[in-house]
Amino acid sequence: MGAFERYLTLWVGLCIAAGVLLGNLFPALFGVVAELEYAHVNLVVALFIWVMIYPMMVQIDFAAVKDVGKRPRGLVLTLVINWLIKPFSMAALGWLFFRVIFADWVDPQSAGEYIAGMILLGVAPCTAMVFVWSQLTKGDPNYTLVQVSVNDLIMVFAFAPIAAFLLGVSDIHVPWETLLLSVALYVVLPLVAGVWTRHRLERRGEGEQLGRWLHRLKPWSILGLLATVVLLFGFQAETIIAQPQTIGLIAIPLLIQTYGIFIIAYAAAYWLRLPHSVAAPACMIGTSNFFELAVAVAISLFGLHSGAALATVVGVLVEVPVMLSLVAFANHTRHKFSRF
Numbered sequence: 001m002g003a004f005e006r007y008l009t010l011w012v013g014l015c016i017a018a019g020v021l022l023g024n025l026f027p028a029l030f031g032v033v034a035e036l037e038y039a040h041v042n043l044v045v046a047l048f049i050w051v052m053i054y055p056m057m058v059q060i061d062f063a064a065v066k067d068v069g070k071r072p073r074g075l076v077l078t079l080v081i082n083w084l085i086k087p088f089s090m091a092a093l094g095w096l097f098f099r100v101i102f103a104d105w106v107d108p109q110s111a112g113e114y115i116a117g118m119i120l121l122g123v124a125p126c127t128a129m130v131f132v133w134s135q136l137t138k139g140d141p142n143y144t145l146v147q148v149s150v151n152d153l154i155m156v157f158a159f160a161p162i163a164a165f166l167l168g169v170s171d172i173h174v175p176w177e178t179l180l181l182s183v184a185l186y187v188v189l190p191l192v193a194g195v196w197t198r199h200r201l202e203r204r205g206e207g208e209q210l211g212r213w214l215h216r217l218k219p220w221s222i223l224g225l226l227a228t229v230v231l232l233f234g235f236q237a238e239t240i241i242a243q244p245q246t247i248g249l250i251a252i253p254l255l256i257q258t259y260g261i262f263i264i265a266y267a268a269a270y271w272l273r274l275p276h277s278v279a280a281p282a283c284m285i286g287t288s289n290f291f292e293l294a295v296a297v298a299i300s301l302f303g304l305h306s307g308a309a310l311a312t313v314v315g316v317l318v319e320v321p322v323m324l325s326l327v328a329f330a331n332h333t334r335h336k337f338s339r340f
Helices: 008-025 027-034 043-058 062-070 073-101 108-122 130-136 141-167 176-203 207-235 237-242 244-271 276-287 291-302 307-332
Strands: none
Touching (some): 008 207, 027 207, 027 237, 062 141, 073 108, 073 141, 073 244, 073 276, 108 291, 130 141, 130 307, 207 237, 237 244, 244 276, 276 307
16 A cells, blocks of 8 residues: 555545635635536535445456355345444434434434435435445455445345335435436446456456556546545535534544444454455445435435435535554454465
């Protein structure tokens, strides 16, 4: 690991500070960039995420993807965490904090909207950023692709019923354009580009060239992550400054949920005797969120300036630094899985 990657947490911290500073100094500029979206998917952020993911997609060897079925336990772990535990634990924590612990500090209507935003985050497992966390933990790229693909397929059918049940509403509008466009931009297009690149290099018998190509692409993945962090925090800079107490209150149960889900998943992965290259990405998928979808549904159901929308945004702000801490923990405990 190079020096740049070794101090990634520092660079992310600096990018967070830069995003908040620039967002307050040049709100009009970030406002223009924020409006470059389609179906609630910001196209500039999508571009940076594409830059992040493409190098990882080049690593995927479709000849090895078929072997994933020989190791189903990692996939089962991801599905159980994402669809049987995470949505319900998020709803329970939201109710505990905003109906009980923070009841004297938050009015009932706002509390209900914050809980709703948390639920929407809990029902939307991550699609794009997982590939980054997988690479940083030296995860198996082929297995990660299958895990993400299966989760995306289930999300198409399960997101609306689970969200509707937990929100207590009879009908929920799923922004299919957001869901499908995000999957296309964050998974399908970079996957096609990566497969095409790998095929071209392998067909010409340039195995060494493929290695050199991956080495040259690797820094772009990290740069894409850092650029995304600057943009996300720049978009919400004024909110961060204007409502620090509210953001702090929402962040507390989100942090407990994130670390709690990771602990459950990581312990289960160890108990299932999964190799680290499968265990780490499986836990990251269950821990992180598909924030674009959650934000879009919150805006659709409750409005742009609602507490639900704010809660999903706080989820975005919390995710990157928290996930980096979990990446560091997973890397430091890799030796625990060495015998599997």
